Amino acid sequence: MSSFDIQRPIVELPDQNPDPEFSDEELVWTDAEEEKIEAWKEQYPEDQAAIMKVLWLAQEKFGYLPPEVIKFCGETLDMSFSQAYGVATFYHQYYKEEKGTYVLDVCTCFSCQVCGGYDILHYLEEKLGVHAGETTDDGLFTVQEAECLGSCGSAPMMEITNGVYVHNLTPEKIDDLIESLRAGEVPSFTSMTLPQDEEELGGNRRTDVESTETYQTQPRAEHME
Amino acid sequence: MEANGTPQSPAGDWRSYERMLLPPIQDLHKLDVYTKHGGYERLRRVLEDDDVAPDDITNEVKASGLTGRGGAGFPTGVKWTFMPEPDDRPRFLGVNGDESEPGTFKDRQVMEYNPHLMFEGILLAGYAMHIDTAYVYTRGEYTDWIALMAEQLENAYEAGYVGEDILGSDFSMDIVLHKGAGAYICGEETSLMESLEGKRGYPRYKPPFPAQKGIFSCPTTINNVETLAHVPLIVQEGGDAYSTIGAEDMPGAALYGMSGHVKQPGVYEYPTGMLLSDLIYDVCGGMARGEDLKAVVPGGSSVPPIRADQIDGLSMNDESLGEVGSRTGTFCPLVLDEETDMVSFTRRVAHFYQDETCGQCTPCREGTGWLENILARIDEGEGRMRDIDLILELCDNMDGGRTICAFADGAVGPIRAAVKRFRDEFEAKCEASVYPVSTDVSAGPDSAVAATE
Ligand SMILES: Cc1cc2nc3c(=O)[nH]c(=O)nc-3n(C[C@H](O)[C@H](O)[C@H](O)COP(=O)(O)O)c2cc1C
Ligand code: SF4
Ligand code: FES
Numbered sequence: 203m204s205s206f207d208i209q210r211p212i213v214e215l216p217d218q219n220p221d222p223e224f225s226d227e228e229l230v231w232t233d234a235e236e237e238k239i240e241a242w243k244e245q246y247p248e249d250q251a252a253i254m255k256v257l258w259l260a261q262e263k264f265g266y267l268p269p270e271v272i273k274f275c276g277e278t279l280d281m282s283f284s285q286a287y288g289v290a291t292f293y294h295q296y297y298k299e300e301k302g303t304y305v306l307d308v309c310t311c312f313s314c315q316v317c318g319g320y321d322i323l324h325y326l327e328e329k330l331g332v333h334a335g336e337t338t339d340d341g342l343f344t345v346q347e348a349e350c351l352g353s354c355g356s357a358p359m360m361e362i363t364n365g366v367y368v369h370n371l372t373p374e375k376i377d378d379l380i381e382s383l384r385a386g387e388v389p390s391f392t393s394m395t396l397p398q399d400e401e402e403l404g405g406n407r408r409t410d411v412e413s414t415e416t417y418q419t420q421p422r423a424e425h426m427e
Numbered sequence: 428m429e430a431n432g433t434p435q436s437p438a439g440d441w442r443s444y445e446r447m448l449l450p451p452i453q454d455l456h457k458l459d460v461y462t463k464h465g466g467y468e469r470l471r472r473v474l475e476d477d478d479v480a481p482d483d484i485t486n487e488v489k490a491s492g493l494t495g496r497g498g499a500g501f502p503t504g505v506k507w508t509f510m511p512e513p514d515d516r517p518r519f520l521g522v523n524g525d526e527s528e529p530g531t532f533k534d535r536q537v538m539e540y541n542p543h544l545m546f547e548g549i550l551l552a553g554y555a556m557h558i559d560t561a562y563v564y565t566r567g568e569y570t571d572w573i574a575l576m577a578e579q580l581e582n583a584y585e586a587g588y589v590g591e592d593i594l595g596s597d598f599s600m601d602i603v604l605h606k607g608a609g610a611y612i613c614g615e616e617t618s619l620m621e622s623l624e625g626k627r628g629y630p631r632y633k634p635p636f637p638a639q640k641g642i643f644s645c646p647t648t649i650n651n652v653e654t655l656a657h658v659p660l661i662v663q664e665g666g667d668a669y670s671t672i673g674a675e676d677m678p679g680a681a682l683y684g685m686s687g688h689v690k691q692p693g694v695y696e697y698p699t700g701m702l703l704s705d706l707i708y709d710v711c712g713g714m715a716r717g718e719d720l721k722a723v724v725p726g727g728s729s730v731p732p733i734r735a736d737q738i739d740g741l742s743m744n745d746e747s748l749g750e751v752g753s754r755t756g757t758f759c760p761l762v763l764d765e766e767t768d769m770v771s772f773t774r775r776v777a778h779f780y781q782d783e784t785c786g787q788c789t790p791c792r793e794g795t796g797w798l799e800n801i802l803a804r805i806d807e808g809e810g811r812m813r814d815i816d817l818i819l820e821l822c823d824n825m826d827g828g829r830t831i832c833a834f835a836d837g838a839v840g841p842i843r844a845a846v847k848r849f850r851d852e853f854e855a856k857c858e859a860s861v862y863p864v865s866t867d868v869s870a871g872p873d874s875a876v877a878a879t880e
Contacts, residue, residue, distance in 0.1 A: 245603045247517065247643050250625035254608060258567075279625070292627040292785075293608035295567045312529035312728050313686035313761050315775045349611065349779055350529035350728075351568050354686035354761070355693040365570050391571045396536065397693040397711075402451035407540055409454055 222270045223300075229274045235259060239278060249279045253289050257296055266297040294349075295364055302337040302344035304383050307361040308371075310347050313354035322358045322371045323347060329380065342384065356394060356414075366391060369414060437674035437700030437742050446696045447660050447680050448653070449540050456575070458582040461543040467588050469662045470547050473554060474596040484555035488658060490666030494677040497523050497614070497651030498727060498757050499833075500745055509638035510646050513557045519642040520553055520561040521623065521649040525607060525614035527566055528727035529779055531757040533682035534652040536694045538565065538572050541656065542579045546589065546602060548655035551662055553600040556648060560601045563652075564619050567608040577604055611783040615832050616649040618785065629787050630832035653682060674700025674744035677755065681743065684759030688715045688767075699758075700744045703733075707762055718764035722849075726756025728776050729837030731844030732763075752844065769849040770856050773842055774802040780838035788830040795838055797821055802842075810857040818846050 231239065238259065242252040256275045257267065264271050267290050269283075276286030290296045297305075308326060310319040323334060326345055330338050337344040353359045356369035366389055368379060382389065393413045395405045406413050438444075454460045461467070473479045489504025510518070522545070526534045537545055549561045565573050580602060583589045591599045605623055607613050613622045617631040620642045641647020657679055661669045670678045681699045683706060686692045690712035697710070703723055707713065714720060720735040725743065731753045733741065741747050745755050763772070777799040786792040801818055804810050826839040846853055 245601075246623075246625075248624070251623060253625040254606065254622070258606060258608070281625075285626070288627045289625065293567070293610045295609035311775065311779055316687055316761070316763060316767055316772065349782060350527065350531070352526050352532045352535055352566065354530050354532050354759070355684060357686060357692075361568055364567065367571075393539065394536075394693070396449065396540075396695075397691050398446065398449075398695055399451060403453055407451075407453060408456065410457075 220268060223268050224264060224270055228264075229270065231278070235263070243279075250281055250285070253279055253281060253286060254293075257286075257290055261296060266300050268298070301363075303342050303363075304388075305344045305346060305363045307346045307348035307351065307364075308334075309349070309351045309353075309357070309359055309361075311350040313350070314357040314359065317357035319358040322360070322373075322376065325373050326376055329376065343380075353394070362388060369394065435740060436702045436705060437744060437747070438698040438702070438705075439673070439700075441697045441701060441705070444697055448544065448656055448682060449536060449694075449696050456540055456542055456579060458543060458579060458586060461541075462586075465663075466543050467547055467594075469659045470550050470554075470588065471594055473551065473662065474594050474598055481555045481557060484551055484658075484662065487661055487666035488555070491657075491661045491669040492666075492675075492678045493654065493657050493661060493669070494679075495651055496653040496657075496681070496758065498528060498729065500677060500755060503650065503654055503657075506638075506650075507552070507556055507648060509636065510556045510648060511638065516645045517560065517643075518556065518558045519645055519647040520549060520556070520558045521616065521619055521637075521642060521647055522549060522561055522563040522652060522655060523614060523616065523619060523649055524563055524565040524569075524652045525611075525619065526569075526652075527611040527614050527783075528729060528757050528759075529776075530686055530724065530761045531684060531727045531759045532686070533684040533694050533757070533759060535569060535572055536682065537652050537656050538569070538576055542576050543583065544656045544659060545652055546580065546583055548658035549602055550589065550593065550600055551658045552648070552650065552655055554598055558600065558648070560603060562603050562605045562623055562642070564605045564607060564613070564623060566613075567606050570606075573604060573606055580604065610785075611779075612785045612832075612834060615834060617832065619649060620647065627785075629785055630834070632831055673698030674742065674746070676746045677744050681758045683710075683743070684757070685711050685762065686759070687762040688718070688764040689713070689762045690715050699755075700742045700747070702740070702742045703738045703760065704741075706743070706760060711762075714762070714764050716764060716766065718766050720762065721765045721767055722763045722769070724761040724763070724841070725753055726758050726760065728779060728841060730754045730756040731840050732848065734848050769845060769852045770802070770806045773845040773849075774799065774806045776841055776845075777802045777838070780834070784834065784838075788835065790825045791830045791835040791838070794821055794825040794835065798838070798842060805853060805856050808856060810853075812854065812857045814857060815846060815850065815853050819843060 242255045243249045256278055260271050260275050261267055272286050272290045273283045276283055308323045310323055327333055330343050332338055332345055334345050334347040351361050353367055358371045359369045361367050391411055393408050393411045395413050399405055399407045452464055485504055485507045493503045494500045495503055524534050589602050610628050612618045613628040615630050618628040622628040623642055637647040637649055672678050677699050679699055680696055683695045689707060695710055722732045722734055724732045725748055733751050733753050737751045743755055748754055781795040781799040784791050784795045801814050805814055822839040822843040826836040
């Protein structure tokens with residue numbers, strides 16, 4: 203038996219030529235958007251450099267980036283489809299297919315792994331009845347496994363739809379979170395208290411946003427084992 | 428110094444250290460609070476004093492001995508001297524806020540709590556190197572922090588600290604925020620430049636180095652967010668004075684991002700050269716679950732992990748960590764206790780690199796996949812004893828300049844070290860499939876391989 207007998211699971215390839223979701227009439231920028239794009243072009247010596255910003259704008263507007271939207275973004279900056287498609291498919295955060303209303307990116311990397319990131323992910327999968335990478339039937343939640351999101355001191359943590367971070371996760375916190383998301387309430391931005399501020403600033407470095415109580419490592423979700 | 432019982436700490440009397448990068452001042456991220464506490468004064472002094480030439484700033488930074496905080500630890504002042512003489516081409520500064528190295532979360536604190544210090548550092552660096560535009564490349568996940576920075580940047584523009592004829596001088600510079608979209612490799616400096624130009628983030632061959640041919644083929648310097656935040660402090664204190672802070676080989680303040688199994692994880696500011704034992708047991712209050720220490724990864728996933736029995740007297744500077752074959756990296760130690768399964772841990776590290784390789788170089792693209800596959804097989808109890816050496820052999824075929832960028836070296840270093848330093852754990856997991864019934868592997872891996880064939 204050779205030692206190279208490992209088989210990767212077979213993943214279904216996404217359809218590379220789906221029927222267009224958006225018609226030509228829909229694929230237009232508003233005046234305000236055009237103004238923004240013009241301003242972005244000014245920021246760089248070459249227009250093409252604005253493509254990442256334009257793709258972000260398109261994702262906000264259309265929800266995700268099917269090929270016709272990517273093509274449209276490219277044309278805005280005189281780029282070929284292949285150039286724009288290459289950029290859109292290089293980066294994780296551009297959604298190439300439709301996702302749930304809330305995309306829950308659970309970090310299972312490095313620090314989060316050893317602090318119970320997988321327990322949190324599995325709890326969430328079980329709760330919502332989907333595996334990582336899938337969307338719930340009601341179209342509300344997509345669960346994803348994420349690489350380090352740069353908030354390792356408050357592991358385990360997750361990010362909601364390329365935006366808000368939720369720190370120091372526990373099963374109870376997940377329960378509350380899902381409930382409030384179902385009610386349409388996305389948690390607001392919270393500032394992470396620096397441990398040294400606990401003594402000197404009473405744990406509140408910024409008075410203009412909510413501050414978390416304190417850094418607390420979660421013992422690896424013992425009650426779930 | 429001696430009174431604290433840590434006479435050998437290169438960080439010196441760290442208990443009475445006063446924070447400079449993130450001083451305890453409420454609402455320091457706001458422009459008015461920042462200027463009230465001496466903000467932009469260093470810039471003003473440099474621009475108004477005719478005796479201060481651009482090269483003087485570079486020389487101060489050189490004298491300070493500041494090393495880059497993005498992971499590679501290259502002397503910042505020296506890097507700045509690589510910029511060619513100004514010609515008619517535009518010149519750029521790439522500010523690296525990609526911060527995607529697993530375990531690293533300290534640049535974010537600078538961007539949130541002291542963005543103007545970073546802007547002032549950018550402007551001083553721009554003045555020193557005759558740069559006209561800085562691009563702050565921030566990872567796309569930091570949406571909220573980018574919005575905060577954008578607001579503060581606008582304030583700085585309005586107050587005349589950024590833009591045309593800054594503070595009435597003839598020095599002009601723009602700062603542009605650029606949002607990434609989730610690709611670890613874009614933290615690598617040449618990949619960052621490609622990404623900024625609106626392309627896939629494929630790293631470029633070096634040479635040409637960024638100083639000769641960088642963003643849009645123009646002279647470019649890439650510096651980390653934290654590195655630039657040190658610059659106003661150096662201008663204020665003077666390079667020589669700054670070089671006396673912390674460890675001699677990489678002096679200055681440092682943001683330590685502590686994570687893992689410690690009671691009080693988070694970002695702490697202390698001088699460089701903190702003893703690992705001080706950081707874990709004093710600063711962070713000890714181990715979180717009451718278990719013993721097993722390993723420390725000193726600075727992000729790309730640096731080799733250290734065994735608990737090696738940490739005695741080790742401090743956070745390259746000279747000290749180099750003795751056990753590790754590096755400071757991003758100054759963000761991950762602390763692991765006895766309960767950690769080093770095989771699953773290493774497998775997850777391999778998964779990260781497999782996921783994030785840009786795929787240009789065959790050894791890296793294929794190697795990271797095989798590393799993950801083999802480690803997964805071992806982790807799931809299906810491994811053969813010879814898989815362990817197979818991993819090491821595979822590692823030897825990936826690093827050491829076989830690839831375009833240092834990503835492959837970053838992937839291989841920690842995996843090789845983990846396998847060598849925790850070999851018994853890997854062997855224990857391979858045992859089951861070699862001897863389905865018995866458990867005796869005392870004869871060593873060689874006989875184990877023979878037993879299967
Ligand atoms: C694969 C790879 C990823 C990197 N990621 C980052 C990063 O996220 N942030 C960063 O500042 N530097 C990163 N670097 C280091 C940069 O290439 C570069 O050395 C650094 O930004 C230079 O700034 P400094 O000298 O101020 O540290 C990375 C390097 C490699 C090889
Ligand atoms: S070493 Fe890896 S990440 Fe770097 S250029 Fe080659 S394939 Fe890409
Ligand atoms: S490892 Fe999860 S945020 Fe860094």
